[in-house]
Amino acid sequence: DIQMTQSPSSLSASVGDRVIITCRASQTIGSYLNWYQQKAGKAPKLLLYGASTLQSGVPSRFSGSGSGTDFTLTISSLQPEDFATYFCQQSFSSPRTFGPGTKVDIK
Amino acid sequence: EVQLVESGGGLVQPGGSLRLSCAASGITVRTNHMTWVRQAPGKGLEWVSVIYSGTSTYYADSVKGRFTISRDNSKNILFLQMTSLKAEDTAVYYCARAWDYFSGMDVWGQGTTVTVSS
Numbered sequence: 001d002i003q004m005t006q007s008p009s010s011l012s013a014s015v016g017d018r019v020i021i022t023c024r025a026s027q028t029i030g031s032y033l034n035w036y037q038q039k040a041g042k043a044p045k046l047l048l049y050g051a052s053t054l055q056s057g058v059p060s061r062f063s064g065s066g067s068g069t070d071f072t073l074t075i076s077s078l079q080p081e082d083f084a085t086y087f088c089q090q091s092f093s094s095p096r097t098f099g100p101g102t103k104v105d106i107k
Numbered sequence: 108e109v110q111l112v113e114s115g116g117g118l119v120q121p122g123g124s125l126r127l128s129c130a131a132s133g134i135t136v137r138t139n140h141m142t143w144v145r146q147a148p149g150k151g152l153e154w155v156s157v158i159y160s161g162t163s164t165y166y167a168d169s170v171k172g173r174f175t176i177s178r179d180n181s182k183n184i185l186f187l188q189m190t191s192l193k194a195e196d197t198a199v200y201y202c203a204r205a206w207d208y209f210s211g212m213d214v215w216g217q218g219t220t221v222t223v224s225s
């Protein structure tokens with residue numbers, strides 16, 4: 001099975017900050033990497049798929065990059081509604097494993 | 108409106124069984140890749156099982172041999188039959204759909220809670 005890791009596990013940031021979250025796969029997964037945002041008590045929301053394709057309706061301040069084993073999620077200017085937990089997930093092979101998550105909270 | 112609605116969660120004793128349902132509207136379960144994902148209290152997301160638009164199914168090692176994913180095409184419902192339940196199966200269970208074999212999951216249900224406890 002492919003293992004996914006994320007860093008950092010949590011971070012504190014201010015509105016307007018640029019935030020970068022990294023995700024690493026234990027083996028190459030091409031560009032089959034997805035990012036989700038989850039707020040407390042809610043279902044996850046797909047932000048990006050294929051490592052860098054923005055899901056419809058997602059603000060352009062979110063962007064993704066990477067291929068192979070190393071990926072990043074960037075929030076260019078953090079907004080109040082972005083405080084949440086972010087998960088990466090590989091969709092290269094089953095089981096479609098998730099990373100452990102990165103919690104973004106208010107500094 | 109595209110919607111997934113889970114049901115069937117509840118309190119069950121260790122060793123017991125439960126069947127979760129996920130009723131779909133606005134999408135066709137048969138032609139999408141339908142997944143169950145769970146989240147234990149205070150923990151991250153765990154991928155549980157998928158049934159592809161063909162008939163292939165896959166399971167996480169943690170549930171293999173105990174859980175069975177299936178669908179009723181005529182009723183447009185996804186199921187997760189859970190047997191030999193353990194305390195560590197306690198979680199919110201979400202159903203979700205992927206529109207493509209390699210895509211992410213863009214439609215999620217609200218989740219149903221399963222608690223395994225004596």
